Amino acid sequence: MKPSLQNKLTALSRRLQEIDAALAAEEAAHDLQRLRTLARERAEIEPVVARFQEYRRAEADLAAAQEMLADPEMKALAEEEIQATRARLQTLEGDLERLLLPKDPNDERNVFLEIRAGTGGEESALFAADLLRMYLRYAERQGWRTEIVSASESALGGFKEVIVRIEGAGAYSKLKFESGGHRVQRIPQTEAQGRIHTSACTVAVLPEADEIDDVKIDPAEIRVDVFRASGAGGQHVNKTESAVRITHLPTGIVVECQDDRSQHKNRERALKILAARIKDQQLRAQQASVATTRRSLIGSGDRSERIRTYNFPQSRVTDHRINLTLYRLGQVLDGELDEIIAALTAEHQAEQLAALAHGD
Numbered sequence: 001m002k003p004s005l006q007n008k009l010t011a012l013s014r015r016l017q018e019i020d021a022a023l024a025a026e027e028a029a030h031d032l033q034r035l036r037t038l039a040r041e042r043a044e045i046e047p048v049v050a051r052f053q054e055y056r057r058a059e060a061d062l063a064a065a066q067e068m069l070a071d072p073e074m075k076a077l078a079e080e081e082i083q084a085t086r087a088r089l090q091t092l093e094g095d096l097e098r099l100l101l102p103k104d105p106n107d108e109r110n111v112f113l114e115i116r117a118g119t120g121g122e123e124s125a126l127f128a129a130d131l132l133r134m135y136l137r138y139a140e141r142q143g144w145r146t147e148i149v150s151a152s153e154s155a156l157g158g159f160k161e162v163i164v165r166i167e168g169a170g171a172y173s174k175l176k177f178e179s180g181g182h183r184v185q186r187i188p189q190t191e192a193q194g195r196i197h198t199s200a201c202t203v204a205v206l207p208e209a210d211e212i213d214d215v216k217i218d219p220a221e222i223r224v225d226v227f228r229a230s231g232a233g234g235q236h237v238n239k240t241e242s243a244v245r246i247t248h249l250p251t252g253i254v255v256e257c258q259d260d261r262s263q264h265k266n267r268e269r270a271l272k273i274l275a276a277r278i279k280d281q282q283l284r285a286q287q288a289s290v291a292t293t294r295r296s297l298i299g300s301g302d303r304s305e306r307i308r309t310y311n312f313p314q315s316r317v318t319d320h321r322i323n324l325t326l327y328r329l330g331q332v333l334d335g336e337l338d339e340i341i342a343a344l345t346a347e348h349q350a351e352q353l354a355a356l357a358h359g360d
Helices: 003-024 026-030 032-068 075-099 121-142 171-178 234-239 263-289 329-333 338-359
Strands: 111-117 145-153 159-167 180-186 197-207 222-227 243-248 253-257 306-311 316-319 324-326
Touching: 003 032, 003 075, 032 075, 075 338, 111 121, 111 171, 111 263, 121 145, 121 159, 121 171, 121 180, 121 197, 121 329, 145 253, 145 263, 159 171, 171 197, 171 338, 197 263, 222 263, 243 263, 253 263, 306 329, 316 329, 316 338, 324 338
Parallel strands: 180 306
Antiparallel strands: 111 159, 111 197, 145 159, 180 197, 222 243, 243 253, 306 316, 316 324
C-alpha cells in the first residue's frame, strides 16, 4: 500500500476514535447540533475504517502464512494461502482507494429533474412522457418520493416540458449523469408510412438548493408576473391569476408554475426551481473552469449533447459516453436503470483514480 494512502487511513482511524469518545462524553449530550454533526461524520468515516481493519487482518494473515513456509509439511498450504491473501489485499486496497475518493457535496441532495421535448414535434413530446415514466418507476424502485411540480402537456398526451421533484437518499448521486440529450428511434404513432423517425429530448438534473444560505436570491433581482393558468384545472384555475412566472434578471432564467390553484404555492415552487437552476449554473461554471474529471461522463456539460439512444426496432439502449449497449429496452423504460447508472459511476470513479494517480 502507498505510504500516502496508509497515512490517510491511519489518520481516519484515529479520528473515528476521537468521534466515539466525543459522542460518549457527557457534555456532548447537551449539544444536539454537535451530536448530529459528529454522527454524520462518523457515518462517513466508519465504513472506510472498517475496510482498513479488514486490510490489516489480511496483512496479519499473510505474515502468518509466510512463517508457515519454513515448515516443509505446511509449505504447499502456505503458498496457497499466500496467493489468496495477496489477491484479497489487492481487492481491499482498490476498495479503500475508491472509498477515499473526493465526495460530491451534492450527492445526498434531492433533485429537480427537468425533461424538455426537442426535435421531433409531437413524437418528441410523447418520448418525454416515456422518459418521465422511466424516471418515476426508477424512483419508485429506490423508495424515493416524487412530485410533479410543473407540466406542459402536448395535444396527444405527451409533454412539451415537465419538472419533477425527487426526494430520497442519494437521489443526486444516482441521477446526476442523466443530464444531456436523449434520442429515440422508432415508428411514431403519427407515421402512416411505417418509417422510423429520430426524435430527441433534453434532461437536466439539478440538485435542490438548501432552504437557507445555499443560493441567495435578491428580491430586487427578480420580476414576478402572475397570470391566469392555461390548460386543465377547471373553472377556478382559469378565472383567477394563480399562475406565477419568475424572471431572474441577472441570469435571464425564467421559471413558470401554474399546476396548483394557490398563487402562493406556485410562487414557492417557482422560487425553489429558480434556486436549483441558479445553483446548477454556478456548478457548471465551476466545472468548466477546472474541467478535468467527468469529461467522459458529461462531456462538455452541454445538455444538447447526445448521451443515450433508445432504439425501439432493435430493443436497444446505448449510452454513448461509455459505449454501453443493452438489448432490453422495455426493462430500461420500466425503470431498470441500475446497470447503466452503476457503469457510469464506475467510469467516473476510474477517472478520479486516474487523475489522483497522475497527480501523485
